[in-house]
Amino acid sequence: MDRVNEILRNIGKKCTEQRKLILQTLFELAKPVSADEVYEYLSETNKVGRTTVYRTLELFERKKLVRRIIFKDGIIRYESTHLKHHHHLICLSCGEVIPLEHCAIASLDGSVIEDADFLVTEHFLELYGYCKKCRGGK
C-alpha cells in the first residue's frame, strides 16, 4: 500500500481512499479488467461508486498508470502499466487471457511507415485461438 501512496502522490492529484483502492485492485488482478469488474471487486466493502471507478480509470490512463486494452467484445479494459508492454492470447472457447511476454513488433513504435508517411506511436495486438485445455491435448 506504501507503493500505491507514492505513485498517487507523484501524479499530482489528491491521494484519496478510492484511488488507492482502485490502483491496488489493478495491481492485484494484474490482467485487463473493465470498470465494472473493478467496481464489483470492490463492492463487498462498497467504498467506491461506479462513477468514481470510471473516472479514476480515465485519470489513470491519462497519467499512464494504466493502459487501455480492447478485445473483440469491444469492452474497454485497463491493465496496470507496471506490467511492461505485452500482448495477450485470448481463448475463443473459455475466454482465458494469457499474457504473452515477447512482443515481435515493438520496433514499430516510433518508426515511420514509408508508403503512407505515417508515424506510428503505439500499437494494439491481440491473438485469438484455443488454449491447451480447450483443445483437449490436440
Added chain:
Amino acid sequence: MDRVNEILRNIGKKCTEQRKLILQTLFELAKPVSADEVYEYLSETNKVGRTTVYRTLELFERKKLVRRIIFKDGIIRYESTHLKHHHHLICLSCGEVIPLEHCAIASLDGSVIEDADFLVTEHFLELYGYCKKCRGGK
C-alpha cells in the same frame, strides 16, 4: 449488384432487399464501418431498419462476408472480407483510417505458441500514430 446476389445465394440464406443493400454498402465504403454508419448511409432511402442492420452484420460475420474490427473507442465496426487480410493506421489527431497492405505477422495464424501451448487462429493488429497531414511535414 449481380455479385451481391450471387454471394447471398451462396450463404444459404434468403436474398432480401435489405441484405443486398447492406452488402452493397460495405463494398462501396470499403473501410471499417459501424452498424450505425451503415444505417445512416442507407437512411436516405430508409429501406432498412436499425435492428436489421445489426442482425445482418452479425449474420455476415458468421458467414465470413465481413470481419469485425475494433479500434480504441470500442465501437464494433465491420469491413468486407473481399478486401484481403490487412491492418490499419489510425491517426490519433484527425481519425483518418489508412489500410496497411502488408501484414508482418500473418504467419502467426495457424501456429502454436510453444510456451503457452496455445493455437492461434486469428489476430488483431491496429497501429496508432500521426498521419502526414497532422504532422505538418515533420
Added chain:
DNA sequence: TATCTAAATGAAATTTAGTTTCATTTAAAA
C-alpha cells in the same frame, strides 16, 4: 401461378456500457 410457411423484418421496449450533472464531502494548502 397460387398457396404456404419458415425465415426475415422492424418498431418498440429493454439492456448494458459509459457519461454528465450537481449537491455533498474531503484532501491538503494556507
Added chain:
DNA sequence: TTTTAAATGAAACTAAATTTCATTTAGATA
C-alpha cells in the same frame, strides 16, 4: 483550524447493442 478547489457518488442521461413480438416476405411446394 479554516478554507477551498478537487473529488465523490446518486441519479439522470446517452449511446450502442439486443430482445420481443406482431407483421411481412422469399422462395419452396403444390
